[in-house]
């Protein structure tokens with residue numbers, strides 16, 4: 001029997017570390033040096049196939065400028081968080097640490113957190129050593145890796161590693177359909193469905 | 207901050223966030239600021255730390271209430287009417303995708319010292335102790351009349367003109383007793399006082415139809431509620447705004463609202479810098495409520511609401527151990543002019559630790575001893591573990607904003623739902639944009 005898991009993944013980290021670029025690389029295998037933030041894109045989805053039997057679908061919430069102010073809604077019910085820093089900016093690791101503290105304090109205790117050092121292609125300008133980041137990640141029990149959204153190095157790997165870890169830590173998150181997944185997910189009321197079946201087509205000039 | 211915005215929005219309460227979201231979708235360049243470091247303003251949901259900081263700055267939350275992160279305590283008790291206007295906005299903007307909703311398990315009404323369930327099915331109606339047998343028959347005729355009403359078909363009108371005849375006339379036509387009138391006007395039409403009785407029946411008709419269609423939609427009660435508390439609502443609309451290019455700045459003290467020599471809006475000063483925009487929208491606290499902060503007072507107080515947030519360690523007695531409910535105490539039952547409301551939610555809605563129940567008792571203040579006015583409500587709760595009493599003035603803007611481009615929203619009133627919040631959104635929208643708010647469906651944005 002094949003299984004599909006669906007998980008909510010959020011990206012966090014300082015501005016310009018490459019969060020959106022990582023998503024773009026992972027979902028569309030593209031990179032853009034002068035990327036404008038995509039207006040209107042709430043989240044993207046991407047499926048990772050683990051084996052013939054198991055696929056993991058990520059509902060990826062990229063930052064939209066709101067979550068930089070710690071909107072709890074943003075990481076509510078998130079099954080995993082990728083906290084990104086820029087290896088050429090040591091201050092960005094500090095910001096990543098504050099995000100991780102926030103997640104540890106406020107997010108679901110079962111959340112899987114991956115620390116991700118991006119812009120590996122710029123390692124000539126490296127300010128954050130691998131040792132320092134790895135040591136911190138080990139102390140906090142986080143997954144850790146370095147990536148380059150530009151070359152693609154490490155990008156699929158980090159998402160696949162999360163996909164492999166998740167079903168083990170959050171087995172109850174099996175969901176067939178779309179919607180918010182998570183260990184706490186329960187069947188609530190579906191406003192959209194009810195609106196459609198209420199018989200009254202609602203006025204809509206689309 | 208040398209950019210110029212179309213609209214600056216001050217305060218991240220639900221009204222402001224809906225406006226910010228809808229304006230951003232419309233293509234306006236929006237800057238949204240809040241003095242607090244959390245979203246929601248007056249309509250926020252607070253965790254324990256924030257709650258104690260607000261009400262008891264020198265007391266830490268007691269350990270036996272459980273983990274801070276499990277709490278999202280609403281400051282303003284309201285539920286979403288399933289078929290109401292807020293639901294329409296949530297669906298049309300697709301903001302539902304950020305939220306998960308649950309039903310409120312029951313709606314109760316107080317009568318002669320005890321509470322009874324507002325019937326949600328015909329079976330419950332037949333068994334309900336709220337009416338005697340003959341009164342039930344009369345009430346049935348009344349509801350059949352409402353259900354059968356068609357504006358274009360005079361044979362359904364039974365001689366009544368909804369736009370001219372008062373609700374009193376309608377009640378009398380069906381011979382309904384005072385207690386039944388209380389029940390219909392307060393537990394179904396959700397009027398806070400009895401002023402509606404002498405007014406044309408149309409709005410009452412609309413409200414009863416809204417109530418019954420909402421009741422029919424999910425079954426248990428006419429209300430739904432977002433998991434993790436009402437504070438999720440402003441955050442969801444803030445995300446909508448951000449996704450459409452809105453810029454968010456929290457934890458920003460607003461030093462001044464800058465105007466030109468004609469008094470027209472120019473910009474907002476914060477941290478020594480002035481950001482310019484064509485228009486400003488904000489909640490009353492940014493425009494002189496609470497004394498004015500040295501600036502111009504642009505709002506006026508219309509009354510006060512008293513709200514007591516109560517932590518219980520048990521469900522409310524007499525509610526069949528419901529995990530959530532509304533209880534309405536009609537004013538006549540306790541010799542008041544305004545109803546007392548109880549809104550209760552619990553861990554089922556992810557707003558508190560397991561075994562804790564959060565009940566908010568509220569009413570419109572009529573005397574100089576507000577806490578005593580809600581005594582009848584508090585006494586229905588059983589032992590109260592802890593209680594936080596808040597007396598909030600209700601402010602309304604002194605001008606429409608069309609002359610000075612300063613548009614002010616209203617405080618959250620004592621009603622049990624969000625219909626008046628949406629009315630305010632529509633009203634402010636019309637003043638700001640110059641045309642009626644028409645909801646457009648968002649383009650589908652999930653990509654595979």
Ligand SMILES: Cc1cc2nc3c(=O)[nH]c(=O)nc-3n(C[C@H](O)[C@H](O)[C@H](O)COP(=O)(O)OP(=O)(O)OC[C@H]3O[C@@H](n4cnc5c(N)ncnc54)[C@H](O)[C@@H]3O)c2cc1C
Pocket residue numbers: 013014015016063064065068069207453454455456457458
């Ligand atoms: C004028 C200004 C005031 C700010 N005030 C606060 C504050 O009071 N409290 C706080 O916590 N953070 C504030 N910030 C935001 C903070 O300094 C960082 O910009 C934020 O942490 C970056 O988050 P992000 O990675 O999600 O940004 P992204 O959304 O990835 O940012 C993308 C781009 O937008 C720019 N940008 C980000 N924020 C703004 C903004 N508000 N206005 C204009 N451009 C922006 C960034 O520099 C970057 O080039 C402010 C930013 C600016 C520019």
Ligand SMILES: Nc1nc2c(ncn2[C@@H]2O[C@H](COP(=O)(O)OP(=O)(O)O)[C@@H](O)[C@H]2O)c(=O)[nH]1
Pocket residue numbers: 013014015016017018019020021022032033034035118119120121122147148149150151
């Ligand atoms: N050289 C290099 N540049 C990158 C990489 N990832 C992102 N960038 C650039 O860094 C800037 C910020 O990226 P963006 O994805 O918008 O960051 P965000 O603010 O965290 O979402 C953009 O100019 C990207 O082109 C990377 O791996 N290598």
Ligand SMILES: [Mg+2]
Pocket residue numbers: 019020021037063
């Ligand atoms: Mg980005």
